[in-house]
Amino acid sequence: MSSPFLDQLSYGGDYNPEQWSREVWLEDVKLMKEANVNLVTLGVFAWANIEVADGKYEFGWLDEIFDLLHENGIGVDLATATASPPAWLTRKWPEVLPVTNQGVRHSHGGRQAYCVSSPIYKQKAADLAGRLAERYSKHPALKMWHVNNEYGCHNPLCFCDQSEIAWRSWLKLRYSNLDELNRAWGTNFWSQKYHDWEEINVPAETPAGTYPNPSMFLDFRRFSHYQILDLYRAEKDQIRKFDSSTPITTNFMSMKHSGNLNYWDWANEVDFVATDHYLNAEDPKNYIDLAFQADLTRGFAQGKPWLLMEHSTSAVNWQQRNIAKSHGEMIANSMSHIARGSNGAMFFQWRQSISGSEKFHSAMFPHAGRKSRIWRSVVELGKQIHDLGNLSKTQTQRAQVAMIFDYESWWALSQMNLPSTSISYPELAHDWYRALWELGVRVDFVSPNSLLEDLNAYELVLAPMQYLMSDSQEQVLSNYVANGKNLISSYFTGISNEDDSIKTGGYGGKLATDVIGIHVEEFAPARSNEFVELSNGYKATEWSQFAEATTANVLAKFSSGEASGSAAIVRSRSANAWYIGTRLDDASCRQFFDSVIGELRLAREGGDGVEVVRRGRTKFLINHNTNQVSWEE
């Protein structure tokens, strides 16, 4: 496999020439060159423009633009155009359209209007990918394949009859027999026990106030995730029939609000990792979330470079209030990604559409044209990236701290009937990360299925709210601590095994009981807007619990609420494992991590709004404060 990356960092974005006239194309390439654009993604939503009826193709316009780009030295990331099926397809096979858990069959006209278990969709999508590969694999402009787009964003689950059939087949592979399934799901309750595979339905909406079995629903999330991965594989395999060398990828959505796919599984299926990132615009510290997600993406890539496939030059169009980026924010965002391992900065999209749902989404060349701060920034950023030189083979410096990020725990905690609807898996993970970022401590991300040798590369491992924990995962963490390395765990970590069956005898399993030395006997969620006080002056929200240290040392007790007097924060007798039994507020969280980092003498650089990241021999300094900061080496 040849390198997925150009000799220099990639700069460009989604380019949808089908929306524009030939005259505009010529202006586009001129502008692209002015901005140092060297890569564009073609065809993401162009199925209806390429395959205009079942089996009838119009490649002419694509041939043309390929040649035009190549003549101008611009490479192509070719999308397989399968992200949204055309109207002729769903009109001919309406069963391709996805169905909600209330039985509503969605319509063509939005995005991703297909059932992820549809055999027709899968076949038609793979066919198109093959046709494109057949035609363009040898084109010199082709730099990489972009399969589909943002898989699972709008259609992660489907509840149609075809899905039900696929779901049963998947379950038969997962469970050797029905007894196994009944045991894993705990169906001896609510009259759920299955006596025949055909009795198993998709977990659609149940009577008001009741919900499907949570273990079943967790498996349905797994099933759906793997169905989507199979769609990717089907296209990839078809491409490989015609093109054995061009790198193939798809753009992940590693964002705080987007947890539909478990990208740890996907990372092995792509030739290099690519992702999209859009800010939560109203969050004044969204640059920390951005850093989180960039670090997480580098985690998927196992430290190797990856590619930021989409972000925005300014506002998006789908949030409540689409805040514009402030002066310099776009360049700072791009550089944060590159510092953290992205081999470039790509945008959605090159030229802002004048029609359609995304016409108010910012672009590289905005509605206002050249006379705009956006265009000036785009040119400036192009120059800066060009001037960075060839970083594409360099890696971001490894961190000393690793956070376990677990999509399956997220899925399990996205259900109903939990101790509190206030708890949130991604929020706690971001809380901890934010505290470390502000302290100038860098964080890598690791899979919950990391081996001991992977973890041993780090001085400190964080396991916030890792609700699901298999015996083997627990064993790895126990061994890590036994080796003298440091661990910070939290409330609601290690509660259930991989089937979402509770580990009894004190919450948190052996990790809590044996490794840390705490007996958690009962949860005591906080009331709405209630502050929980701790004996050491910390403040917390959302959670407290009835717990006592068995062998651990108590660092702080709860001093308000039902669980007042219970152990809140403890440290193992061995001194290298901590447990935080509540959601600390920002100041307390920072205080806690400050003391641990200080004691462990871990490296700090930057912080307080200033980001310092080293990649290869380049050091990135990014000041996110509104005021100027002076800096001494």
Place this chain on the structure above:
Amino acid sequence: MSSPFLDQLSYGGDYNPEQWSREVWLEDVKLMKEANVNLVTLGVFAWANIEVADGKYEFGWLDEIFDLLHENGIGVDLATATASPPAWLTRKWPEVLPVTNQGVRHSHGGRQAYCVSSPIYKQKAADLAGRLAERYSKHPALKMWHVNNEYGCHNPLCFCDQSEIAWRSWLKLRYSNLDELNRAWGTNFWSQKYHDWEEINVPAETPAGTYPNPSMFLDFRRFSHYQILDLYRAEKDQIRKFDSSTPITTNFMSMKHSGNLNYWDWANEVDFVATDHYLNAEDPKNYIDLAFQADLTRGFAQGKPWLLMEHSTSAVNWQQRNIAKSHGEMIANSMSHIARGSNGAMFFQWRQSISGSEKFHSAMFPHAGRKSRIWRSVVELGKQIHDLGNLSKTQTQRAQVAMIFDYESWWALSQMNLPSTSISYPELAHDWYRALWELGVRVDFVSPNSLLEDLNAYELVLAPMQYLMSDSQEQVLSNYVANGKNLISSYFTGISNEDDSIKTGGYGGKLATDVIGIHVEEFAPARSNEFVELSNGYKATEWSQFAEATTANVLAKFSSGEASGSAAIVRSRSANAWYIGTRLDDASCRQFFDSVIGELRLAREGGDGVEVVRRGRTKFLINHNTNQVSWEE
């Protein structure tokens, strides 16, 4: 019929041995004995474990557990296991699954996934009840029958085709002819007049901003309630074919948030009244709601003992934030029920599940095991109940005050197109009860269809927001006042007759006009968050009205808002009938009732957080304050 109750108070809970291994069963009975458990409810959700395919039964495990419990001196409350149909049933007959007013057919896998008018469900449920009765009626452990479970909790209304057929049949019985129905519903509006029975549909969702005819919808609530009662009767009748003597009951849901069934009708169909009660966890004074509901349940039982069939040892799993019970709260809760007539205290459930939707619902034996405050409290409560001795034949002392509680008014007021969406039937009833509780005044509850002789047993009758009032109900209240007894009525009492047709000529019917002497001409709901001032310094919310005293004396006028100057609180010339024309805030409400209770010289005992209730010769004193209280007899 033999006594439904054991010789001592019952103590125990739902027991679901099908979730556990034989080893656990042995531990369970040992623990039960340690905690003085003497009754458990078997089989509530076990249909799929007992009838494993249509007509194919597996009783072995149930036989075993029956024997094991009996050997250990623990009685059985046997559920008919029909609360949730198994997957094989709804797979074979999908028409059993219930349908929402939007036409969504719900899925198997939650609870109560059946249409309450389904002939198949009714037959299959009755068959199973009969099979169980045939097999276990002679078993010495059997103490009572528990038909189904929490009827109407999740599936109170169904809008499927089978429901429509049943609905028309029910209407034909209720109305001798279509003219009667058209008159009762007032169909000469919105083109609703029916000319053929077949034209009548179920009141499913109508175009946005419009709603079905409210009289029709009220009848649909009545119909659905009777359909559910028929399901109960079908099972009961089948049991009686095999068992002529064991008491039969089902667990009501007499809770503030649960008004789907009119339990006054149900009370006559059970051999003794049983109910469940779950707190609104975030309400700091939820012990008053608990007392309300326990008193209401005693009302259903006509003063005789009843049984608390379920409550929780600590948190539940279905509220926004499932607050744990504080130290001593569980025992206080249980004792409040027993003091008010419950022959024991039962819980959901014995051993906390490790899987399924209710795994985070607290239980008697928690996930943490013996090393837990819950288990210690369970053992302590078992001992306390045991030590109470045999209260089971004693009755709670009758109150001097009775409140009318009217589910049909609740139903009528749960619709749209009322003067204000802020008004709430249960809230006003609880307001008044709470004021009396805090004053140490006990309250009985009576049916809106009580006879004059029933009411005459009380010095004071309360009729808060009894929106629907038939002529005969009005006559009973009028005679009660004419007899010199005391009545307190409210705004929005006596507005409509039983068809929900307005009584014209001044709101509130003859009760307001003739008995109290007030002319209410128009409603003036308050604005959102508006406080309504009264001339006597009281404060109120939500409601004012244009009204003037005709023969009554005015105690307070509205002094703010549109209706400023109108009569707010009046007292009949005869001095024994009061009318409160607004929703007083807590302090004002207490002040009002304080003055009335004082003047009438009604008994008070306790109050201000301390509950005093006498049952037989036992006096229960329960302090709900966080501080200690000293008490002198």
Place this chain on the structure above:
Amino acid sequence: MSSPFLDQLSYGGDYNPEQWSREVWLEDVKLMKEANVNLVTLGVFAWANIEVADGKYEFGWLDEIFDLLHENGIGVDLATATASPPAWLTRKWPEVLPVTNQGVRHSHGGRQAYCVSSPIYKQKAADLAGRLAERYSKHPALKMWHVNNEYGCHNPLCFCDQSEIAWRSWLKLRYSNLDELNRAWGTNFWSQKYHDWEEINVPAETPAGTYPNPSMFLDFRRFSHYQILDLYRAEKDQIRKFDSSTPITTNFMSMKHSGNLNYWDWANEVDFVATDHYLNAEDPKNYIDLAFQADLTRGFAQGKPWLLMEHSTSAVNWQQRNIAKSHGEMIANSMSHIARGSNGAMFFQWRQSISGSEKFHSAMFPHAGRKSRIWRSVVELGKQIHDLGNLSKTQTQRAQVAMIFDYESWWALSQMNLPSTSISYPELAHDWYRALWELGVRVDFVSPNSLLEDLNAYELVLAPMQYLMSDSQEQVLSNYVANGKNLISSYFTGISNEDDSIKTGGYGGKLATDVIGIHVEEFAPARSNEFVELSNGYKATEWSQFAEATTANVLAKFSSGEASGSAAIVRSRSANAWYIGTRLDDASCRQFFDSVIGELRLAREGGDGVEVVRRGRTKFLINHNTNQVSWEE
């Protein structure tokens, strides 16, 4: 065509005698005479009472009431009774029932339960209208025809199969070929391009987070609006077969919260304009909204008199809290309408219903009967209207200021994926009107398609948030300014052409760029609850933008937020065109208009809660303040 109006102003309301007995009819006419009622609307919801089965009519009761009214000198506005189809119709043809964008088919029993594209409904409705015309066209009581009722209130859009067929037919007429349609909608995105007319679906719900193409949806609004207009025409044409002279109309819903139909199109189809108006009850200044809507209605009528067909004597029944009207408010409301051109004041309804969804809606004769402030006010208003004498041929004095009111822009801005969900077309228009009302400046309303000669009648034209602007509309406004007349435009005016395709090169098209002289390059919506400061001390919310004056003079810059330093309010070099680039708060808005009105020396009269309007030789002075105001001529 004879005059639609009686010799005196009309006074009365909807009269539904089918709800009452013959004895009540006799009381009704007596009461009507007491109140000077001279017109009632019969039959609005009486289809099921007139056509009791398909083709079977019962006219007897209607004949009787016609005669009774006529004998008592009361005229009839005869409704065609088609507002809600009867149960027999939708039972026989269920496909008539409307379907939501989620595929839910609504039920009979509410209002307007019909698909606006249903051929059956259209035919049956027209048939009934014809039958009524055949029977009553010669009756001397008949004064006018009232086709259907409040078209489009509850069923503006239907997504059923019949709608899809009609939709495609309509599109084929609108677009000469598919290329035109694909271009207009910008379908070269999201794989939306259509290659066959049969591929086009109705824009039903698409996968979560995605929405149908906004240009398509805008056309679907247009289509639906015209389908409804066709329903009106079908009935009207049928009436004209039997009655060539009686005026025909239907009641519009020109309210702030009601934008389903473009009444500029409808105004040409009715013999005179009629409308309904219901207040937003909780708004303390709702009399200004009332004035807005009355002025707008006069705009539809091109300055000629019109008729207020419905308003309420006091509370309605469908808002959150249905606030009663305060003392004098009803009369003030009625007079505001009459002053602004209404030839009378009609109410929903004459006698308050005792059953049905609208029984808590106030009426002329309330539940409480004669002993009520409502009845006293009704009699008083009847007398006042009678005493006004014959205003029916007089016109309200023309204003010097005209506001463009554009339903199509409203439709386009009612979609998702805009820069901010906070922006609202009707709110900004009402903001500006409110400021002018408080300043005592009267406003006329004009169509966005007004000709230059229409606009030239005004000194000042307002174009708030006229998002869609065709080239010809832009040309008219440009010429208007070129003629030296004054224009005030706003942010988000002139953004797109009639297809909702963005005009590039600086937002706002040539109107902004060339006429005003501002270059708007990017939007910067404000955060939730953020105040935007302006350099001249004004305050604003919701919106700011990156903009610079090219030829215009800057009156104020943004001084906070992302766009700080950008031009906020500018004035063209020619000095007669202003542009407001944000949503000013009430005080700032008033200050701005105060200065412009002052400079232009436009007439002011009243203001600050006092309304002064001249109609013919009558001058209406209405004081909306709670305190008395002295007034000198």
